[in-house]
Amino acid sequence: MSVDAASSGTTTDSAATKQRPGLWIVFVGFGALVVSLAQSLLIPVLPALPGLLDSSSDQVQWLLTATLLVSAISIPLLGRLGDMFGTRRMLLVALGAMLLGSLVCALSDDLVVLIVGRSIQGVAAGAIPLGISLLAGILPRARSGAAIAAVSAMLGVGGALGLPLAGFVAEHADFHVLFWVTAVGALIAFAGVALVVPERAGRSGGRVDVLGAVLLAGALVSLLLPLAESSDWGWGSAKVVGLLVLSAVFFAVLGWWQHRTSHPLIDLTALRRRPIVLTNVASLLFGFALFASLIGTAAYVQAPESSGYGFGSSMMVSGLVMLPSGLAMLAFAPVSARLIVRKGAPFTLALGASVVAIGWAMRIVLTGSLVEVVVGATVVGVGTAIGYAAMPSLVNANTPADEIAAANGLNTLIRSVGSSLASALGGAVLASSTVALGAFTLPSLGAYRELFAMCALAALLAAGVALVLRRGDRAERV
Numbered sequence: 001m002s003v004d005a006a007s008s009g010t011t012t013d014s015a016a017t018k019q020r021p022g023l024w025i026v027f028v029g030f031g032a033l034v035v036s037l038a039q040s041l042l043i044p045v046l047p048a049l050p051g052l053l054d055s056s057s058d059q060v061q062w063l064l065t066a067t068l069l070v071s072a073i074s075i076p077l078l079g080r081l082g083d084m085f086g087t088r089r090m091l092l093v094a095l096g097a098m099l100l101g102s103l104v105c106a107l108s109d110d111l112v113v114l115i116v117g118r119s120i121q122g123v124a125a126g127a128i129p130l131g132i133s134l135l136a137g138i139l140p141r142a143r144s145g146a147a148i149a150a151v152s153a154m155l156g157v158g159g160a161l162g163l164p165l166a167g168f169v170a171e172h173a174d175f176h177v178l179f180w181v182t183a184v185g186a187l188i189a190f191a192g193v194a195l196v197v198p199e200r201a202g203r204s205g206g207r208v209d210v211l212g213a214v215l216l217a218g219a220l221v222s223l224l225l226p227l228a229e230s231s232d233w234g235w236g237s238a239k240v241v242g243l244l245v246l247s248a249v250f251f252a253v254l255g256w257w258q259h260r261t262s263h264p265l266i267d268l269t270a271l272r273r274r275p276i277v278l279t280n281v282a283s284l285l286f287g288f289a290l291f292a293s294l295i296g297t298a299a300y301v302q303a304p305e306s307s308g309y310g311f312g313s314s315m316m317v318s319g320l321v322m323l324p325s326g327l328a329m330l331a332f333a334p335v336s337a338r339l340i341v342r343k344g345a346p347f348t349l350a351l352g353a354s355v356v357a358i359g360w361a362m363r364i365v366l367t368g369s370l371v372e373v374v375v376g377a378t379v380v381g382v383g384t385a386i387g388y389a390a391m392p393s394l395v396n397a398n399t400p401a402d403e404i405a406a407a408n409g410l411n412t413l414i415r416s417v418g419s420s421l422a423s424a425l426g427g428a429v430l431a432s433s434t435v436a437l438g439a440f441t442l443p444s445l446g447a448y449r450e451l452f453a454m455c456a457l458a459a460l461l462a463a464g465v466a467l468v469l470r471r472g473d474r475a476e477r478v
């Protein structure tokens with residue numbers, strides 16, 4: 001049962017805060033940008049870290065894997081806690097984790113400490129669905145659509161901006177600068193949200209489902225760890241197979257427990273609603289389709305020309321290639337909001353996914369110049385901006401008000417699982433066909449084309465699911 005806003009200490013009705021909705025969007029959106037930035041910031045400098053940290057490449061890879069695993073656990077958990085105890089409060093927890101994790105990493109050269117810091121940063125991944133849910137609850141309907149579109153776009157904008165920044169730092173400064181950047185950004189976002197943004201009305205209350213959280217954590221780690229390590233362990237290895245089986249067991253027990261407990265971590269009844277099921281399926285496919293945005297662009301253009309496709313670009317240039325895509329996401333976020341109002345979220349999601357598919361089709365065909373790569377990547381960015389905003393809009397429209405944060409968290413998690421699945425399968429595809437360049441081997445052009453085709457197919461399937469959802473919406477209105 002929801003708790004009245006006045007009794008929960010919310011400042012939503014304060015005359016002072018009512019006059020500052022623009023600042024709410026700025027600080028929540030900036031927090032989402034910092035979190036997204038942190039997720040991709042280390043990728044360009046990762047090859048140099050083994051030498052700098054006196055470690056192996058496999059050990060350094062845990063700087064990414066640890067963040068992935070903690071993010072997967074924290075996203076649904078913080079969403080549920082946000083519905084129970086306050087979305088703004090949990091958003092501050094997430095931004096505080098980003099600040100703390102960034103400081104830990106910025107002040108250390110020890111790999112174990114850096115992994116701990118990156119794990120703490122992983123808690124902050126919940127900031128994006130929390131921010132979307134918070135703005136949906138405190139903004140007037142006329143402004144919430146554009147705000148949600150802007151925050152959703154930050155998922156892609158952060159990656160597009162992070163690559164050139166990381167490339168510049170890798171070439172001209174110490175990698176610790178990257179963590180100082182996210183620390184300062186997190187501090188600004190935390191202060192802004194704490195001082196300006198109000199809490200949304202309504203909290204579900206209840207007790208924390210500790211056993212459900214443990215079971216969910218076990219299920220997600222058992223699922224995502226073998227996906228992240230499949231290229232090293234091998235799909236047929238006992239570790240991969242055993243962990244995937246263990247994940248299925250954890251999910252089965254979790255489902256059984258959620259039906260028995262009076263305060264479930266996940267509302268399975270709400271999750272089974274047809275619009276939510278279809279939205280989450282589309283999100284899984286959309287996440288799959290966007291996996292290659294970074295590796296299929298930055299690594300692609302850095303490859304030497306002798307590879308048959310690359311341009312021998314520096315890290316800085318390869319990052320700048322992604323910049324037009326990020327700017328396109330910012331530019332088309334308000335377009336997405338207007339489309340949702342005029343045509344509906346299902347149509348907008350279908351359109352965005354179709355544009356993403358067109359962008360990947362262009363990448364398959366257009367390989368002759370750097371400009372062609374930029375154009376294809378930018379088209380993918382346009383489709384991403386259009387489609388990303390539609391998913392939380394669909395979730396919000398089909399979820400009880402006191403469960404919105406948890407529902408958005410699960411939707412974000414499912415999209416992340418789609419990207420992890422694509423990473424595992426895509427890594428296998430890129431390793432299946434290579435070209436030898438001296439002592440090094442790189443994926444062939446054919447392997448990249450196969451990867452782009454997989455992403456285009458996933459995007460088309462997401463568009464098809466969205467159109468099914470649209471027909472269902474029309475049938476309900478008749």
